[in-house]
Amino acid sequence: MPHLELIATLEGHQDRVWQASWHPTKTLLATCSGDKTVRLWKPASHNNFSEWHCVETLEGAHKRTIRSVAWSPTGNELATASFDATTGIWENDPRDNDWECVATLEGHENEIKSVSWSSTGALLATCSRDKSVWIWEVESDNDFECLSVLQEHTQDVKMVAWHPKLEILASASYDDTIKIWKEDEDDWYCADTLEGHTSTVWSLDFNAEGEQIVSASDDQTLRIWKMYKPNNPQGIPTHNGEATWKTICTLSGFHDRCIYSVSWSKVNNCIASVSGDNSIRIFEKDTEASTDDDAPTWKNTTTIKDAHGVYDINGVSWFPNDQHPDWLSTVGDDGLVRIWRLVQD
Template structure:
């Protein structure tokens, strides 16, 4: 068994931490909280992994909990989704060395749960308790135009995630489904609905190719989905000539309570999950399974009581090779933890 080694604990939030999000280069970590702030942390020492500092506090733009925080691909903008039903867009001012809220996106009728930037930074997606997903186009001078309001989910939408290379969006909902959205003739539509979970889907993440999705649910399972494109060798039907997503692996019995977060490393290929049972677990695919159609995933590391007795709301792998073994987590205890994944014998 490998292990998760705690290398730093970042304290500063005075309410639960909802999401942790690495900047595209990994040189900063943004965290959002029930205390209505975003904190930006940096590792201030190249030699000491435990030496971290809060270098910015973003506050004043939201009246309620900040539920989600996301970096633009440029690393110069942040988006924040709040229970006050708005989304804030923040920009770093090189002159003043400060972050400023330059736009507030309104329209959702209830709590905004998640926000995500497309891979090229030209689109922003938000989702809400009002059962809708909104897609916004990034225009010049900090203007944002709503291109589409997607209303096919029947319940609260918990999370949105963009494909790592294409303009394709996935959304996860309280209605136990994942929906896949694409654009056609200037409008967005649902091209597939992924069914299998038996309770709320809290989190989703793509692998580095974008051909696979992992989902985490209140039903205490992780499910792995594979995209089958038209004319695939396996003979999977693709209605409307659109790729079809199929459940190819389900992990159960590893968490005792709701799984709130999942992160699929784009570097080391491992999947980390975080749960209300206070455990963080890391899963690795068996190298002997050479087929994508029936992969076998095994637990390779576990941290029990990773945030004491508190629920763990978010996990996120470091985005680059530099610290591919780092994992960040945030919990109801208000702390942000930095872990190192240590292989046997390392």
């Protein structure tokens, strides 16, 4: 059986850590915290991964907790979403390797919970406790234009995530649903509402191809959803020429408290989840148990209990490319960031 090996523990944040985001191409990790800062971490050397240094602290742009941090696809910009209802855009000046907040996006009425860049970097999405999702267009000279304010969720929106290849957005909410958003002639609309969770949906992630989503909920389950296009061979009904998403697998009985974060590796296809029960769980597709792509079986192959001691684990994130395909990060209420390696025995 595989197991998780702790590579490094990163200390420096002065409050709980909410999220970690891996740079798209470098071995560089951005983390955000209740201490109103973002820290950038890298290994001490190319062959010493047990020791990491904080190489930059981004501060001064937000007045309250930074809840979410996201790299642009090029890795040249960072977006930060804060409880002060603003989103910061940070840019690196390569001449003096200095980070500066070059834009502040305003408009949300309450805490912003999540920020995400589209795969091309042309769009940015934010969501908030004010029940809305905003879509921003990235223009020249650090200008951002709000293209659409989406208000179909009936409660706090916890997370937004873009499709890995297309300009399709998914949002997860306190109203127990996930919504899929698409563009139609300069306006955005809800193309599908995914219902099935019985409590808050905290987190979601697409698989590498973007035709499946994994979601994590306060109902202590993970759900895997599959997209069925119109006239699909399985005969799944669709409406108005839109694809429809259906649950094809529910993973329950593994976590015994709220599941706060889930990450689907784009490289090794494993799913990692973390919870208020202080555990990390790794799931792998069981191809021996089921060969049916419309009713797959996933098995929990690895579990680390008390991964951050007695503290809630708020976020988990797989390394995004095949440079370190077996790495993942976790962040917790203990203010610590941990780097793990999935070892196949």
